[in-house]
Amino acid sequence: RKEVEQDPGPFNVPEGATVAFNCTYSNSASQSFFWYRQDCRKEPKLLMSVYSSGNEDGRFTAQLNRASQYISLLIRDSKLSDSATYLCVVRGTGNQFYFGTGTSLTVIP
Amino acid sequence: EADIYQTPRYLVIGTGKKITLECSQTMGHDKMYWYQQDPGMELHLIHYSYGVNSTEKGDLSSESTVSRIRTEHFPLTLESARPSHTSQYLCASSEYRAITYEQYFGPGTRLTVT
Numbered sequence: 001r002k003e004v005e006q007d008p009g010p011f012n013v014p015e016g017a018t019v020a021f022n023c024t025y026s027n028s029a030s031q032s033f034f035w036y037r038q039d040c041r042k043e044p045k046l047l048m049s050v051y052s053s054g055n056e057d058g059r060f061t062a063q064l065n066r067a068s069q070y071i072s073l074l075i076r077d078s079k080l081s082d083s084a085t086y087l088c089v090v091r092g093t094g095n096q097f098y099f100g101t102g103t104s105l106t107v108i109p
Numbered sequence: 110e111a112d113i114y115q116t117p118r119y120l121v122i123g124t125g126k127k128i129t130l131e132c133s134q135t136m137g138h139d140k141m142y143w144y145q146q147d148p149g150m151e152l153h154l155i156h157y158s159y160g161v162n163s164t165e166k167g168d169l170s171s172e173s174t175v176s177r178i179r180t181e182h183f184p185l186t187l188e189s190a191r192p193s194h195t196s197q198y199l200c201a202s203s204e205y206r207a208i209t210y211e212q213y214f215g216p217g218t219r220l221t222v223t
Contacts, residue, residue: 032209
């Protein structure tokens with residue numbers, strides 16, 4: 001079983017739409033949780049860490065459900081520039097980071 | 110945010126050659142990582158290091174080696190390049206920020222073995 005599982009999409013949404021991505025992780029002892037953004041042929045860039053109480057950064061909201069081992073990312077008022085692949089990342093107990101395969105988002109004019 | 114540098118950015122090389130991919134970071138981070146990523150696929154951990162003289166193997170390490178003689182430098186060596194090594198190689202380092210370790214990536218080396 002993979003450490004981190006994501007729906008690969010693709011998600012094609014119109015500008016201004018709200019879109020949500022989900023992710024599950026297998027190790028209940030996982031320590032930290034993140035969403036990264038990766039543009040085509042570029043390196044992943046940290047979008048936001050995910051805290052137990054949930055957190056928001058502008059149009060982006062991340063939620064963590066430890067009981068269900070589930071992480072989510074909500075993007076409101078989608079912009080063309082949000083088009084990218086979104087990676088769910090989990091840090092294990094040994095300081096290794098585990099990456100999902102990513103969810104592809106295309107925002108359409 | 111960390112400043113992480115990788116060289117070369119692109120490399121085309123013949124089968125059987127020995128190559129070293131360079132990675133440096135200027136933020137003094139103890140933890141550094143090498144990942145391999147094929148197009149459209151997830152990142153796979155090759156090697157990681159928790160500090161000077163500390164290196165550990167990841168999932169795909171059997172055909173490469175690393176060294177960590179200085180905190181800022183974490184080179185990856187392929188002793189004999191093969192076409193199956195064609196991929197993107199990403200170096201990362203991590204630091205403790207707020208309440209967790211966050212990981213930052215270099216721009217990557219795109220390797221083609223002919």
